[in-house]
Amino acid sequence: METLSIYVPKLVTKGEYIASGHRACSGCGEVLAVRYVCKALGRNTIISNATGCMEIISSPLPESAWEVPWIHTIFENASAVASGIESGIKALRRKHGYTKEVKVVAMGGDGGTADIGLQSLSGALERGHDFLYVCYDNEAYMNTGIQRSSETPFGASTTTAPAGKKSMGQHTWKKNMPAIAAAHNIPYVATSCSSYPFDIMAKVEKAIKIKGPTYIHILSVCPTGWRCPSSQTIKVGRLAVETGIFPIYEIENGKYKLNIDLPHLRPVEDYLKLQGRYRHLTKESIAEIQVKVVEEYNKVRHLAGLKKIK
Amino acid sequence: MESKRIGIEASLAIAEAVKLANTDVIAAYPITPQTHIVEGLAEMVANGDLDAEYIPVESEHSAMSACLGSSAVGARTFTATAGQGLILMHEVVMVASSMRLPIVMTVANRALSGPLNVWGDQSDAMITRDAGWIQFFVENGQQAFDHVICSFYIAEHPDVLLPVMINVDGFHVSHVIEPIEILDRKTVDEFLPPYKRRYTLDPDNPVSMGCFAAPNLYTETRKDLDNAVRESRKVILDVWHKYGELTGRHYKPIEYYKADRAETLLVTAGGYSENAMDAIDKMQSEGKKVGLVRLRLWRPFPYEDMIEALSGARNVIVFDRAISLGGPAPICSEIRAALYSLEKRPHIVSIVGGLGGRDVSPDDFEKIIDIGLERIKSGRTDETYMYGVRE
Numbered sequence: 103m104e105t106l107s108i109y110v111p112k113l114v115t116k117g118e119y120i121a122s123g124h125r126a127c128s129g130c131g132e133v134l135a136v137r138y139v140c141k142a143l144g145r146n147t148i149i150s151n152a153t154g155c156m157e158i159i160s161s162p163l164p165e166s167a168w169e170v171p172w173i174h175t176i177f178e179n180a181s182a183v184a185s186g187i188e189s190g191i192k193a194l195r196r197k198h199g200y201t202k203e204v205k206v207v208a209m210g211g212d213g214g215t216a217d218i219g220l221q222s223l224s225g226a227l228e229r230g231h232d233f234l235y236v237c238y239d240n241e242a243y244m245n246t247g248i249q250r251s252s253e254t255p256f257g258a259s260t261t262t263a264p265a266g267k268k269s270m271g272q273h274t275w276k277k278n279m280p281a282i283a284a285a286h287n288i289p290y291v292a293t294s295c296s297s298y299p300f301d302i303m304a305k306v307e308k309a310i311k312i313k314g315p316t317y318i319h320i321l322s323v324c325p326t327g328w329r330c331p332s333s334q335t336i337k338v339g340r341l342a343v344e345t346g347i348f349p350i351y352e353i354e355n356g357k358y359k360l361n362i363d364l365p366h367l368r369p370v371e372d373y374l375k376l377q378g379r380y381r382h383l384t385k386e387s388i389a390e391i392q393v394k395v396v397e398e399y400n401k402v403r404h405l406a407g408l409k410k411i412k
Numbered sequence: 413m414e415s416k417r418i419g420i421e422a423s424l425a426i427a428e429a430v431k432l433a434n435t436d437v438i439a440a441y442p443i444t445p446q447t448h449i450v451e452g453l454a455e456m457v458a459n460g461d462l463d464a465e466y467i468p469v470e471s472e473h474s475a476m477s478a479c480l481g482s483s484a485v486g487a488r489t490f491t492a493t494a495g496q497g498l499i500l501m502h503e504v505v506m507v508a509s510s511m512r513l514p515i516v517m518t519v520a521n522r523a524l525s526g527p528l529n530v531w532g533d534q535s536d537a538m539i540t541r542d543a544g545w546i547q548f549f550v551e552n553g554q555q556a557f558d559h560v561i562c563s564f565y566i567a568e569h570p571d572v573l574l575p576v577m578i579n580v581d582g583f584h585v586s587h588v589i590e591p592i593e594i595l596d597r598k599t600v601d602e603f604l605p606p607y608k609r610r611y612t613l614d615p616d617n618p619v620s621m622g623c624f625a626a627p628n629l630y631t632e633t634r635k636d637l638d639n640a641v642r643e644s645r646k647v648i649l650d651v652w653h654k655y656g657e658l659t660g661r662h663y664k665p666i667e668y669y670k671a672d673r674a675e676t677l678l679v680t681a682g683g684y685s686e687n688a689m690d691a692i693d694k695m696q697s698e699g700k701k702v703g704l705v706r707l708r709l710w711r712p713f714p715y716e717d718m719i720e721a722l723s724g725a726r727n728v729i730v731f732d733r734a735i736s737l738g739g740p741a742p743i744c745s746e747i748r749a750a751l752y753s754l755e756k757r758p759h760i761v762s763i764v765g766g767l768g769g770r771d772v773s774p775d776d777f778e779k780i781i782d783i784g785l786e787r788i789k790s791g792r793t794d795e796t797y798m799y800g801v802r803e
Contacts, residue, residue, distance in 0.1 A: 145615055145618075146615045147615065148485070148613045148615070150481065157624070158624065161620055161622070161623035161624060162623065162624060162626060163623040163624065163625045163626070163629050163633070164623070164629070165623075166620035166623055168618065168620050169618060170615060170618050171612075171613035171614055171615055171617075171618045171619060171620075171621075172613075172618070172619075172620045172621070173480075173481070173484055173613055173620075173621040173622050174620075174621070174622035174623070174624075175477065175480050175504065175507045175511070175622050176477075176503055176504060176507060178473070179473060179474060179477035179504065181474075182469060182473070182474035182475075182477035182478050182481070183477045183478065183480050183481040184481060185439070185467055185469070185474070185477075185478045185481065186437065186439060186467065186477065186478030186479060186480060186481025186482035186483075186484075186485075186489075187481035187482065187484065187485050187613060188481075189437050189439070189465035189467050189478065189481075189482055189487075190436065190437050190465070190481060190482030190483070190484075190485040190486070190487035190489070191485055191487075192465050193436035193437055193463075193464060193465045193482070193487050194436065194485065194486060194487055196463065197434075197436060197463055198436075202614075202615065202616070204615060221470060221471065221474075222470070222471075222473070222474045222477065224470070225469055225470030225471070225474055226474075228470075229467070229468070229469075
């Protein structure tokens with residue numbers, strides 16, 4: 103770690119494209135992820151942002167935290183707006199002497215991506231627009247007060263799927279959004295996590311060099327919604343990866359590659375016990391989650407051509 | 413000016429106008445009765461007759477969303493829709509105006525579900541009334557063609573920067589083949605200035621578009637938009653004037669048909685106005701003092717023209733092709749409001765008809781005028797009468 107602190111400033115651009123002074127909660131993993139994504143994108147970027155935490159914390163009139171051209175319109179259409187931006191630039195380049203090289207990026211939370219925005223995302227991926235979509239997945243509708251989404255994990259308590267005497271909270275398993283994106287036969291899909299800045303930046307740099315639609319799904323730790331101390335954001339994100347709950351991989355032209363290959367997974371309890379959203383879980387539920395996590399992790403390993411682990 | 417007069421379907425004439433305007437981006441989702449417009453454009457792009465990006469989106473909601481994106485980078489943008497499509501995109505329609513993006517859209521007006529009905533009426537236009545778009549009604553294919561050209565001019569004018577909706581009655585206008593004067597490319601190029609906006613999504617001059625407004629600023633943003641819509645009138649009149657000089661076809665917010673010295677005025681909007689004209693011809697030949705007033709500009713609402721047109725009449729019969737369930741018919745209620753402050757007001761009666769593609773023939777308009785006068789005579793002007801309901 104000590105050597106890294108010497109080299110990091112040399113490895114990473116000092117350019118910041120989302121300014122400090124935004125209104126994110128302390129310990130917000132999502133805004134960290136946005137910061138790394140923007141560093142990797144650089145200034146020649148146009149961002150289409152879905153309604154959600156990121157839009158709200160960055161753009162109260164008459165202020166804006168964005169140092170790159172940025173557009174927010176509504177909740178479920180970030181990809182469709184990006185389609186228009188990309189097509190508009192193509193037409194301007196062909197007809198009106200436009201010469202700039204611009205990267206078009208759409209971004210949204212798990213609601214804006216996997217739920218209300220899924221149709222417009224699917225349409226834009228299928229039509230083959232040259233753009234990057236980044237999903238910042240904090241596993242619930244945090245902006246409106248921690249309501250469940252299709253990305254909320256099994257067993258988590260949220261305000262619309264709360265744990266109670268007759269419910270253990272979320273009773274469905276997390277929707278596999280990267281697989282849905284990959285099913286569009288797009289050239290590049292990847293997962294990452296807000297606790298892995300170099301992984302995020304490397305993947306964004308790779309994605310924007312690829313022609314056609316690309317998709318990056320970033321698990322973004324939300325201390326407010328996950329009920330964990332804001333000082334633990336990085337640790338919690340790392341545990342999500344080290345327990346195998348959120349595997350970090352790429353799918354390049356249909357081929358899976360596990361980027362963080364763990365010989366042994368840590369028990370899921372190490373991750374769950376740090377978060378108040380899982381406080382109510384019984385030993386039996388935790389055991390059920392453990393079995394499912396290993397099963398799902400092995401599916402990814404299998405797709406990546408790796409042996410199963412126990 | 414060079415032009416040629418050809419027999420062509422109104423929808424295809426609209427596509428011709430979009431082509432002549434050298435549109436950069438078209439994002440559309442097919443829906444009856446608008447389909448021929450976007451099919452025509454897709455064919456032009458496929459054949460290289462129009463150099464544009466055609467985005468075959470997966471819904472009307474995404475059609476308007478893609479239009480926001482392309483217009484925001486400075487590309488001339490067009491779409492078309494109808495009925496359900498318009499109300500599906502409604503959420504985004506509201507944003508187009510608030511972001512001051514000069515998108516031009518033709519709406520082949522269609523009834524709204526339920527029950528499902530693909531035929532024409534103007535309920536879709538009425539539901540979008542408050543969205544901050546400039547809205548026109550046209551009565552035939554020539555007017556539709558003319559208004560596409562004029563609308564790009566008006567929408568993109570630096571003093572306006574608002575989206576424009578051209579209401580074309582579904583089937584009764586959109587699908588009619590008629591002789592239409594098509595301008596040539598050079599004439600349109602000389603008439604229509606290029607789309608240039610001061611602020612685009614540009615990395616060399618980064619701006620944030622679509623910031624949210626808290627209670628301390630939201631009111632001001634709406635006031636600003638309201639002013640913009642109201643003040644667009646000056647440019648609309650100016651562009652119509654220029655276009656009239658060029659083509660001899662002069663348009664006005666309110667247009668008259670044999671309305672001089674008429675005691676009773678019928679008010680219509682859109683394609684059925686031409687049927688109403690036949691009724692007026694016949695009734696005048698029988699010595700009846702009736703005339704016709706047609707609404708061309710729906711937003712910004714032409715208060716002064718409406719007062720000027722109607723205040724001298726004794727009776728006004730307003731025909732709406734839309735219904736406000738449980739409330740007053742939309743055009744009539746606005747006309748009543750516009751005339752209310754006058755000391756001497758005409759009697760006003762509201763009649764709704766022509767819903768979901770139901771024909772309203774010249775004979776029907778004669779009956780509508782008779783019914784209106786009868787209701788005025790018997791003092792029943794406070795309720796809306798639905799014409800042609802089968803008992």
